[in-house]
Amino acid sequence: METFTAVETRRAIKHYDPEHRMTEDEINKLMSLAMLSPTAFNIQHWRFVLVRDPELRKKVRAVAWDQAQVTDASLLVVLCADPKAWEKQPARYWRNSPKEVQDFMLPAIDQYYRGREQVQRDETMRSCGIAAQTLMLAAKSMGYDSCPMDGFDFDAVGKLINLPEDHVITMFVAIGKGVKDSWPRPGQLSMEEVVITDRF
Secondary structure, three states: OOHHHHHHHOOEOOOEOOOOOOOHHHHHHHHHHHOOOOOHHHOOOEEEEEEOOHHHHHHHHHOOOOOOHHHHOOEEEEEEEOOOHHHOOHHHHHOOOOHHHHHHHHHHHHHHHOOOHHHHHHHHHHHHHHHHHHHHHHHHHOOOEEEEEOOOOHHHHHHHOOOOOOOEEEEEEEEEOEOOOOOOOOOOOOHHHHOOOOOO
């Protein structure tokens, strides 16, 4: 599927075929594409929890407003992130770069993030948002539908997936074979309203 078509036809689908199973190759391909998503300083702080246990899915659904896509989609991805990834062996993020690049980037990472808790957290949200869009467009290109989600109890889900104390949950993406079309687009704002040249 062409990129333009994937962007234009991707919609948030709520109803899925609960019997459909994605193959391991499809899941691996999807995740390998998500892992190509950009992150600041290449720190790759996203962590993708694939919730595959049916009983665990039911528990997640119970704390997600009983939304059916949590259990019925072929794949439920909980996008998490490690806001402290910047200080955990940062040399590995640049190990294949020339020494002069490493010598510049590693101190820059420390200088940018150290002591800036809000920046660290904001960066995880940006990175996971980009990764979620990559997941959804890749899924569409593979013939699957998807639904981005933040309608759930973050703390309860964290307990269910044993989220490490220094990690955060950013959102879900449900992926599968849709069985019911989304509503028509409910009200797109005009380009004149949302695209600003130079200044407000």
